Amino acid sequence: MTDDALEVLRGMYAAEQEYLDAGGPGKADFATLAPFFAPDIALHQAEALPYGGTWRGHAGMERFFAAMSSAWASFEMLAQEFHPAGDVVVVRTQVRARARATGRELEFPILQQVRVARGRITEVWPFYWDTAAISDACAPVPA
Secondary structure, eight states: OHHHHHHHHHHHHHHHHHHHHTTSTTTSOGGGTGGGEEEEEEEEEOTTSTTOEEEEHHHHHHHHHHHHHHHEEEEEEEEEEEEEETTEEEEEEEEEEEETTTOOEEEEEEEEEEEEETTEEEEEEEEESOHHHHHHHHSOOOO
């Protein structure tokens, strides 16, 4: 199970980076990411984030990527560590991102608990180091 889960995650992260690099929603095709996610995927983002909430299914994932792309002008995964634990893999990702609204660039870690079953990602719980800094960087600048 662990080797399969790691293969699924490595493939998904590579496809995600290609999707984001190509411009994300409206410019890149979600079909490159869809095969990595179970039809009933649940992504649980912290409510304090600009793209907070629970996103369900492929349609929910497409809406999540649209919300994320409206928050970030760029989102680069610099380094990743994978720590398998049964049907869950904990992934530590170091990110560099530039906020669309403010132009501010941040570097931060994300720790994700990802469940994989039958060769697809079924559930994701991301934990951000500082949700307040992210929300602040992504907040629209008052006119």
